[in-house]
Amino acid sequence: MNAMPAREQETHILLVEDDPADARLIEIYLEESGFGDWAIDRVQSIHEALDQLAEQDYAIVLLDLTLPDGTGPENIRRIKAEFPDQNVVVLTGFDERVFGLEAVQLGAQDFLVKGDYDENSLAKTLRFSIERQNFIRRLEETQKIARIGSWEFHPDSGRLILSDQVLYLTKPDDNEVKDDVPSAELNQLLRRIHKIALSGREINLDTRIKISGHGERYFHVQCRMTRTSTNQEIVQGILQDVTDRYQTEEMRKARDLARKSTEIREQFIASISHEMRTPMNAIMGLSNVILTGDGVQGEQKQMVQAIRDASDILLGIVNDILDFSAIQAGKIQFREEPFSLRSVCRNLEQILGTKVKDKDLGWKMHIEDQVPDQLIGDKLRMSQILFNLLGNAIKFTEKGQVGLYIELKDRNAEKVELRFRIEDTGIGIPEESQQSIFEDFNRVKYQHKTYEGTGLGLAITRQLVELQQGQIWLESHVGVGTTFYVDLGFAVEPKLTNGHVVNDVLKSSEGAFRGTILVVEDHKMNQLVARKTLERQWPEVQILMAENGQIGLDMLERHHVDLVLMDLQMPVMDGYQATSLIRRHHQARIRQLPVLAMTANAYVSQDPQLHEKGFTDFVLKPFEPEHLFARILQYAPLKAIRL
Amino acid sequence: MSTINTQIDLEYLDSMSGGDTEMRNTLLHMLAEELPKEKDVLAEAAERGDLPAIFQASHSLKSTLAYTGNTEAIRLNEGIEASSRHGLWTAEDQEQLKVLFERMDFLLVALRDLTSE
Incomplete structure (x- = not known):
C-alpha cells in the first residue's frame, strides 16, 4: 500500500486502483483542484481495500471497477456487503459507463469515467459525494429517532431498496443489521402493498408484523406509486414502528373498559340490591307482623319464623356484597357527625339481644366511665363493625357468654382513641387460620362444618376499621374463645346534626x-x-x-x-x-x-x-x-x- | 297447597301473608286495584313522551310489581325506569314498554281470577 500522511481535518481518501498512472493522475488533479486538505491511501485490489477499510475510516473510497481480483459492479457489491454505509465513488473506463450507472444503483454515490473528467469535475464529484453521504447519515439518524424506515421498489427490475431502519425495525433482534435481507414477514407485507400501490391506490394503514423473539409489533405504513424522471414506475413507502403508541392506546382502552365494567358492575349490584330489598321489605316486614300477632301458631309459626330467619340471612348477604363492592370501588365515605356512643351500643344490645337469648348465652357490656358519650364520627360504620364482630361472636358460641367492652386508650382536647374488645367463649379460631381470617371470601371450617355467610364480613370489617386509620386484631384459642380488638379514633368537639338532640338518656x-x-x-x-x-x-x-x-x-x-x-x-x-x-x-x-x-x-x-x-x-x-x-x-x- | 300460576307468584304472596287469609286478600285486591291505574299513568306519560313522568310512574310501578313476583315484568320495568331516569329514550325502550304492557295485561287477568276465587 502506498500512503501519504494524513493531517487533522483532512479528507481521507482510499484509492483502489491497480494502474499507477491513473492513480498518479488522481493525485495531480486533486492538487490542482484546490480540494483542500486531503490524504490518499492507495491499494491495488478489492481484497486489500476490504482489509484497509476494516482498519480505518475513510471519507471516500475511489474504486476502480477493473482490478486484478474483481471487475465490474461486483466490486461495489463486495464493498457494500461489508461496509454498507461507506461513501464510494466509482472509476470506470470510457466504454464501461453502463457499469458506473449500475454501481450507483448498487449504492455508489457517483461515478467518474476515466479520461472524461478533469480536476474540477473530480473535486466537485468528491465534495458532493461527501455532502450526500452526510445528508443520508443525518436522515438515517432522524429515521432512527422517529423509528421510521423508508423503501423504494422498482417493479421493472424487481429491485427493492430498503433503508437500514426498515431492516432494523423488522429484524428478529435488536442487534445492528448485518445484511440487507428483509424478513419473510416483511417481504410478504411489501408484496401485498406493492400490488395495491401499483393499481394506483395510495396506502395509509396500521398493521402488525410478527417478529421472531419480539412477538407482534405494530407499524404505520404509507405507500404510493410515483414515476421517475425517465417515466418509470416506482413504489415509495415509509414504515413507522408505532408499537409503543399502540400499546399505550390499547392500555388506555383496556383501562377505560375496566373502569366502565366496574361502573356497570357497581350499577348492577346497586340496582339488584335495591330490587332485592323491596320485596324483602314485604317478606321481612309482614313475617314480623305475623310473628308478633296471635294469628298463627305451632308449625305455621315455625315456618314463618324460618322465612323471617332466611330473609335475615339474605339481607345480610346483600348488605355484605354491597359494602364489599363499595369498598372495592373506593366509594366508602365516612361521615363526621355527632352521636351518642352509649345509645349506639344500647341499640346494638337490643338488636342482638334476641339472638343471645335464643342461644341461651350470657351477655355483658361495659363502657368505662371515662369514655365520653358524645363523639363525632361515623356511627353507622362503627355500629356495622361492632355488629359484625358481635354477630360472629354469637354465631360461633354455643355456650358461655359474649361481651362488648369499651375503654379509653388515649385522649386530647380534640380526639379520643377507644379500644373495643369483643369477647366470646365460642369455638375459637385455629392458629393457622388466624392470619387469613380477614381475607375476602374466607370462611373458616370448624370440625368439617362451614358456617353460612359470604365470607366477606370480617374482610369488610377490617377495611372499615383501616379506612378510618384504626387497627383490628385478634387473640383466639380453639375451644376456649376469641377476643377481637379494635382501636378507633373519634373527634370530641360537641356539635349536633341539624340541631337535633339525640336521646342518649333513653334505653x-x-x-x-x-x-x-x-x-x-x-x-x-x-x-x-x-x-x-x-x-x-x-x-x-x-x-x-x-x-x-x-x-x-x-x-x-x-x-x-x-x-x-x-x-x-x-x-x-x-x-x-x-x-x-x-x-x-x-x-x-x-x-x-x-x-x-x-x-x-x-x-x-x-x-x-x-x-x-x-x-x-x-x-x-x-x-x-x-x-x-x-x-x-x-x-x-x-x-x-x-x- | 298454593295454586301454581305462571303470572303471579302465589308462593311469594302466601309467604308475605303468612297464612293470614285477610292479609293475602288485601294484598291481592290492592294489586288488582293499583296495577291498572299505574299502567294507565305510565301509558299516558309514554304517550306524551314525558320522561320525568315516565320515571315517576315506573318508579311507583316497581314497588307494585315486586309484590306480583313476576320477574319478567319487574325486569322490563327496571329498564324503563333506568332509561327515563337518565333522560334516554330509544326505540328499544318503546318496544320494552309494549312488552311490559302485554305482561301486565296477563297479570291483570290472573289477578281478576284470583280475586274472584
Missing part, C-alpha cells in the same frame, strides 16, 4: 312510643307494611299517612306530629323538597322535627342530598323492625315516649 329497649308518626309514602302496599309494623309494636302509636311531600306538609300544619318517616321518590313533591321546606318552616315545632328518610337505595349514606336537605337520619327498606323502632326512639322527643 331504647325500655321505651314505648305513644306519639304521632307521619308516614309520607306514596305506595299503598308499602304504607300497609309500615302501618302494620308500627301498630304491632306500639299499640298507642298514632299513624298519619300522606301520599306525597305536599300533603305531608299540609298535615304537619294541621296535626301535632312527633316524628316523620319520609319516602324519597314521590310524585307532586318528593321527600328531598319536603324535608328542605320542613327545615325552613316558620314554626319551630315543625322546623325541628326529626325526619327519617325511608329508602331502598343501597348507597343512601353517600347521598349528599340527604344531609344537605336536612334529614335527621335514614331507615333502609325493607325495614328491619328493631332498627326502625330503635331509630324512632332515638330521635323522637322524650314526651312521646313512655318509659
Whole structure:
C-alpha cells in the first residue's frame, strides 16, 4: 500500500486502483483542484481495500471497477456487503459507463469515467459525494429517532431498496443489521402493498408484523406509486414502528373498559340490591307482623319464623356484597357527625339481644366511665363493625357468654382513641387460620362444618376499621374463645346534626312510643307494611299517612306530629323538597322535627342530598323492625315516649 | 297447597301473608286495584313522551310489581325506569314498554281470577 500522511481535518481518501498512472493522475488533479486538505491511501485490489477499510475510516473510497481480483459492479457489491454505509465513488473506463450507472444503483454515490473528467469535475464529484453521504447519515439518524424506515421498489427490475431502519425495525433482534435481507414477514407485507400501490391506490394503514423473539409489533405504513424522471414506475413507502403508541392506546382502552365494567358492575349490584330489598321489605316486614300477632301458631309459626330467619340471612348477604363492592370501588365515605356512643351500643344490645337469648348465652357490656358519650364520627360504620364482630361472636358460641367492652386508650382536647374488645367463649379460631381470617371470601371450617355467610364480613370489617386509620386484631384459642380488638379514633368537639338532640338518656329497649308518626309514602302496599309494623309494636302509636311531600306538609300544619318517616321518590313533591321546606318552616315545632328518610337505595349514606336537605337520619327498606323502632326512639322527643 | 300460576307468584304472596287469609286478600285486591291505574299513568306519560313522568310512574310501578313476583315484568320495568331516569329514550325502550304492557295485561287477568276465587 502506498500512503501519504494524513493531517487533522483532512479528507481521507482510499484509492483502489491497480494502474499507477491513473492513480498518479488522481493525485495531480486533486492538487490542482484546490480540494483542500486531503490524504490518499492507495491499494491495488478489492481484497486489500476490504482489509484497509476494516482498519480505518475513510471519507471516500475511489474504486476502480477493473482490478486484478474483481471487475465490474461486483466490486461495489463486495464493498457494500461489508461496509454498507461507506461513501464510494466509482472509476470506470470510457466504454464501461453502463457499469458506473449500475454501481450507483448498487449504492455508489457517483461515478467518474476515466479520461472524461478533469480536476474540477473530480473535486466537485468528491465534495458532493461527501455532502450526500452526510445528508443520508443525518436522515438515517432522524429515521432512527422517529423509528421510521423508508423503501423504494422498482417493479421493472424487481429491485427493492430498503433503508437500514426498515431492516432494523423488522429484524428478529435488536442487534445492528448485518445484511440487507428483509424478513419473510416483511417481504410478504411489501408484496401485498406493492400490488395495491401499483393499481394506483395510495396506502395509509396500521398493521402488525410478527417478529421472531419480539412477538407482534405494530407499524404505520404509507405507500404510493410515483414515476421517475425517465417515466418509470416506482413504489415509495415509509414504515413507522408505532408499537409503543399502540400499546399505550390499547392500555388506555383496556383501562377505560375496566373502569366502565366496574361502573356497570357497581350499577348492577346497586340496582339488584335495591330490587332485592323491596320485596324483602314485604317478606321481612309482614313475617314480623305475623310473628308478633296471635294469628298463627305451632308449625305455621315455625315456618314463618324460618322465612323471617332466611330473609335475615339474605339481607345480610346483600348488605355484605354491597359494602364489599363499595369498598372495592373506593366509594366508602365516612361521615363526621355527632352521636351518642352509649345509645349506639344500647341499640346494638337490643338488636342482638334476641339472638343471645335464643342461644341461651350470657351477655355483658361495659363502657368505662371515662369514655365520653358524645363523639363525632361515623356511627353507622362503627355500629356495622361492632355488629359484625358481635354477630360472629354469637354465631360461633354455643355456650358461655359474649361481651362488648369499651375503654379509653388515649385522649386530647380534640380526639379520643377507644379500644373495643369483643369477647366470646365460642369455638375459637385455629392458629393457622388466624392470619387469613380477614381475607375476602374466607370462611373458616370448624370440625368439617362451614358456617353460612359470604365470607366477606370480617374482610369488610377490617377495611372499615383501616379506612378510618384504626387497627383490628385478634387473640383466639380453639375451644376456649376469641377476643377481637379494635382501636378507633373519634373527634370530641360537641356539635349536633341539624340541631337535633339525640336521646342518649333513653334505653331504647325500655321505651314505648305513644306519639304521632307521619308516614309520607306514596305506595299503598308499602304504607300497609309500615302501618302494620308500627301498630304491632306500639299499640298507642298514632299513624298519619300522606301520599306525597305536599300533603305531608299540609298535615304537619294541621296535626301535632312527633316524628316523620319520609319516602324519597314521590310524585307532586318528593321527600328531598319536603324535608328542605320542613327545615325552613316558620314554626319551630315543625322546623325541628326529626325526619327519617325511608329508602331502598343501597348507597343512601353517600347521598349528599340527604344531609344537605336536612334529614335527621335514614331507615333502609325493607325495614328491619328493631332498627326502625330503635331509630324512632332515638330521635323522637322524650314526651312521646313512655318509659 | 298454593295454586301454581305462571303470572303471579302465589308462593311469594302466601309467604308475605303468612297464612293470614285477610292479609293475602288485601294484598291481592290492592294489586288488582293499583296495577291498572299505574299502567294507565305510565301509558299516558309514554304517550306524551314525558320522561320525568315516565320515571315517576315506573318508579311507583316497581314497588307494585315486586309484590306480583313476576320477574319478567319487574325486569322490563327496571329498564324503563333506568332509561327515563337518565333522560334516554330509544326505540328499544318503546318496544320494552309494549312488552311490559302485554305482561301486565296477563297479570291483570290472573289477578281478576284470583280475586274472584
